Amino acid sequence: MHEHIQPVALEKAYRLLNHGPTVLVSSHHDGVDNVMAAAWACALDFAPPKLTVVLDKATKTRELIEKSGRFVIQVPTVKLLRLTHEVGTRSLANEPSKLQDTGVELLHLAGDTLPFVAGCSGWLECRLVPEPHNQATYDLFIGEVVAAWADDRVFYDGHWHFETAGREWGSIHHIAGGHFYAIGEQMSARPKRGG
Amino acid sequence: MHEHIQPVALEKAYRLLNHGPTVLVSSHHDGVDNVMAAAWACALDFAPPKLTVVLDKATKTRELIEKSGRFVIQVPTVKLLRLTHEVGTRSLANEPSKLQDTGVELLHLAGDTLPFVAGCSGWLECRLVPEPHNQATYDLFIGEVVAAWADDRVFYDGHWHFETAGREWGSIHHIAGGHFYAIGEQMSARPKRGG
Structure with a gap:
C-alpha cells in the first residue's frame, strides 16, 4: 500500500478538503492512539495551509490533541464507510480496545508515533494552533498543515480523480445518523477552450 | 417557486451543511446587496445552530456582513453551477452591476432587505457572532442560524433526498479553478433492520 502514498505539495493541500x-x-499522546470521525472540518487558509475542526469536549481525541499539540485529518473512502461510522459512534473513553474492535489499521507517515489511518485517500498532518477561547467556547480547533500525502490511485497532479479511480475511492459525506452520500460526478464551470 | 420553500426546524438546520x-x-447593507461563493463554510454547533465561514478581506460581502451583522448561507444546486462560479470569481468592488450581470435572482424570505438567492436548495439565515480576533487573524466568521428553509423538492422530513430529486438538485462541491463534483449516491453505514 505504501508505494501509492505520495507527498502533496503544501500549496495544494487544501484541495484534499x-x-x-x-x-x-x-x-497520539503518551502511548495512547485514537481515531474519531468528524463532519465538521474545513479548510481555513492556503499558505501556510490551515484548517478548522470541531472536537466535542467528550472526545478522547480532543484530550490527546490538547496534550500533544498534533493531529492528522484524513479523508476516508467508500471502502471505509462502516469503519468511519464505527469510530464516530464509539468512544475510547469507555471502550479501551476501540481501535482493535473497529479494525482500524494505523500507519506512521511522519516517521514517529503520530498515527495515520490506512485506506484513506488523503492525509493532512497538523500542528495545533492554540486558541483557548475558540476551543473552550466553540469546541473549535485550528491546525496548521505541516505535511500532506495522498494515494496516487485517486489524487495526483494536484487533483482528485474520483471519476476514473472507481467508486470505492469516493469520499463520503455524512448527513446524520449513519446516512452518507458519496461524492459524485465531475463538473466544470469553466467555458470549454477552443469550443 | 415560493410554494416549495418550507421552513426547516432549527435543530435540523445543520443537515443542510x-x-x-x-x-x-x-x-445587504445600506441599499447594497451582494452574493459570493464560499467553499470554506462549515457547521459549528447544533443548538443553537452555528456555522463558520471564511471571508477574505478583499470581499465586498465581508464589509456588508461586518456592517449589518447579518448574512445568509445557502446551498446552490447543479443548476446554479455556472452562477456559483461567476459570483465567486467576480467582485462587486470593481463591477457594481455584478448581480445583474451574473443573473442572480434574489428572494426576501426573512421579510426584510436580507437577500436570499433563488434556485438554491437550502437557506440558513444567520446573525453574526462577533469575534474580532478570529475575523482579523483568520478571516473566520461565526454565524448563529436564526431561521432555515429548504426546497421541499429535495429536502423534506429533515433529510436530503438527492437520490430521488434528480441530478439537477444535487449540491456542488468545489475543488479548485472551477472544477466541482456533484454529490453522489446515498449510502448507509447502519446495519439493515430485520435483515
Whole structure:
C-alpha cells in the first residue's frame, strides 16, 4: 500500500478538503492512539495551509490533541464507510480496545508515533494552533498543515480523480445518523477552450 | 417557486451543511446587496445552530456582513453551477452591476432587505457572532442560524433526498479553478433492520 502514498505539495493541500468530505481525526499522546470521525472540518487558509475542526469536549481525541499539540485529518473512502461510522459512534473513553474492535489499521507517515489511518485517500498532518477561547467556547480547533500525502490511485497532479479511480475511492459525506452520500460526478464551470 | 420553500426546524438546520457543499453567501447593507461563493463554510454547533465561514478581506460581502451583522448561507444546486462560479470569481468592488450581470435572482424570505438567492436548495439565515480576533487573524466568521428553509423538492422530513430529486438538485462541491463534483449516491453505514 505504501508505494501509492505520495507527498502533496503544501500549496495544494487544501484541495484534499475543499469539497467538504467527512474526515477521520487521529492523534497520539503518551502511548495512547485514537481515531474519531468528524463532519465538521474545513479548510481555513492556503499558505501556510490551515484548517478548522470541531472536537466535542467528550472526545478522547480532543484530550490527546490538547496534550500533544498534533493531529492528522484524513479523508476516508467508500471502502471505509462502516469503519468511519464505527469510530464516530464509539468512544475510547469507555471502550479501551476501540481501535482493535473497529479494525482500524494505523500507519506512521511522519516517521514517529503520530498515527495515520490506512485506506484513506488523503492525509493532512497538523500542528495545533492554540486558541483557548475558540476551543473552550466553540469546541473549535485550528491546525496548521505541516505535511500532506495522498494515494496516487485517486489524487495526483494536484487533483482528485474520483471519476476514473472507481467508486470505492469516493469520499463520503455524512448527513446524520449513519446516512452518507458519496461524492459524485465531475463538473466544470469553466467555458470549454477552443469550443 | 415560493410554494416549495418550507421552513426547516432549527435543530435540523445543520443537515443542510453537514455534507460539505460549496455555498453562496449573501448580505445587504445600506441599499447594497451582494452574493459570493464560499467553499470554506462549515457547521459549528447544533443548538443553537452555528456555522463558520471564511471571508477574505478583499470581499465586498465581508464589509456588508461586518456592517449589518447579518448574512445568509445557502446551498446552490447543479443548476446554479455556472452562477456559483461567476459570483465567486467576480467582485462587486470593481463591477457594481455584478448581480445583474451574473443573473442572480434574489428572494426576501426573512421579510426584510436580507437577500436570499433563488434556485438554491437550502437557506440558513444567520446573525453574526462577533469575534474580532478570529475575523482579523483568520478571516473566520461565526454565524448563529436564526431561521432555515429548504426546497421541499429535495429536502423534506429533515433529510436530503438527492437520490430521488434528480441530478439537477444535487449540491456542488468545489475543488479548485472551477472544477466541482456533484454529490453522489446515498449510502448507509447502519446495519439493515430485520435483515
